[in-house]
Amino acid sequence: MSTESGNQEAGITLVEAVTRALAYELDRDPQVVVFGQDVGANGGVFRATDGLQARFGPERVLDTPLAENMIAGIAVGMATQGLRPVAEFQFMGFIYPALDHILNHAARMRNRTRGRLTCPIVYRAPYGGGIHAPEHHSESTEALFAHIPGLRVVVPSSPARAYGLLLAAIRDPDPVLFLEPKRIYRAAKQTVEDDGEALPLDCAFVLREGRDITLIAWGASVKETLAAAEQLSTEGIEAEVIDPATLKPLDIHTIIDSLEKTHRCVVIHEAARFAGLGAEIAAQIQEYAFDLLDAPVQRVTGYDTVMPYYQLEQIYLPGVERILAGARAALEYDGGQKTGGHA
Structure with missing residues (x-):
């Protein structure tokens, strides 16, 4: 794909592109549900879900307890019953209690049921270092998840790619781990049309x-x-x-x-x-x-x-x-x- 140029003076940041993509899918597809710790009233630790609960209501944008294993498991249940959950972990370093559900259930559901059930889940997590945080807030363990059959791992590197790839991830019939590099959440702005056009997954x-x-x-x-x-x-x-x-x-x-x-x-x-x-x-x-x-x-x-x-x-x-x-x-x-x- 061709080179794209960012604009430092206009446009939106990467985290704003995430918010825009989530809003587009919540509006387009009533089966999409967003949930996680503080994603509702507070708009998430990095404000990636800011304003979504006020716009779509607490049944579509839900706050959860501080329980990553529960968040991952609920997403599996929702996905197998027709919903399209987007579950947020506050930091990648907090995702490890959820490994059981992500690796043993979400990633294996299609194979386990011979295609009868799928898990159209997006697990979102800010990841990486560079923001002066403790080490549990600065993890980059994408290789651990890339090793797991049945789990797609996606990392955007610009506002335009964050918007288009997140749309594609939410629409995908299988689980996607969507890792958002928080060091560049607000590093640059880029003009991104809110047109619902997804970018292709699995393409460099x-x-x-x-x-x-x-x-x-x-x-x-x-x-x-x-x-x-x-x-x-x-x-x-x-x-x-x-x-x-x-x-x-x-x-x-x-x-x-x-x-x-x-x-x-x-x-x-x-x-x-x-x-x-x-x-x-x-x-x-x-x-x-x-x-x-x-x-x-x-x-x-x-x-x-x-x-x-x-x-x-x-x-x-x-x-x-x-x-x-x-x-x-x-x-x-x-x-x-x-x-x-x-x-």
Whole structure:
């Protein structure tokens, strides 16, 4: 898909795009129900559901107790009986009590009933670091959920993608984990038409075209990746930037199409390095496109440690300089030993 440009002076933020998509679906489909902790009267911890209860009523936008396991389980029951629940967890770090219902029931319902029942659920959660929060509020464990068959994992990286992908997620017949990168909730504004047009799931977005190296990033890391690509362009290096958007299932075809031009690749994510999504992407590239590579796939990631408190947060998160180091390691590789090094 083609590059899209944001507008810093007009438009809406990513979190406002989420609100707009929820409102559109609540208005369009009476089976859509939104619920979670403080989503009603208070409009959610990040105000993503602000004004929805006043507009659609407490039977459509419900406050729940502080009980993530209950929230996930109620969503399964609703979905199997014809509703389309959108359940919010306040932070991704609070989602783990809900794993039983998400992994053992929502993700398996279609298979368990041989297609008789499906679970059209969207589980929403703000995720990632960068807002000076404690570590349980700064999780990036998307790889854990991407490992689960039957569960789709989607991460928007702009207001337009947040709006279009959330519409598609709510309309999908199977469960979707919709992770919202809170570091860029209000980082930029973009003109987004409230036209109900969904964006395709399972399709990567080419945000910048290039011929020399492919940079793959999602969520908040897209911001630094685009900045790194801009820096490389001043050096005469044209980087192609790809946002997978749907992490599971992964659109490996768009990535391979890019490698047919660039032959070098860096994957960027703020999650811990070991067994992160970067490892899966690198494995698929070597499995399906090994002959296209002129250098090993580089990974620029968070570290294999708990997200630190805010004093060290920016050291943990991959910044522009670390992305540039990864790109240069791939660009300078000459078939011998890998040049440079980075985490």
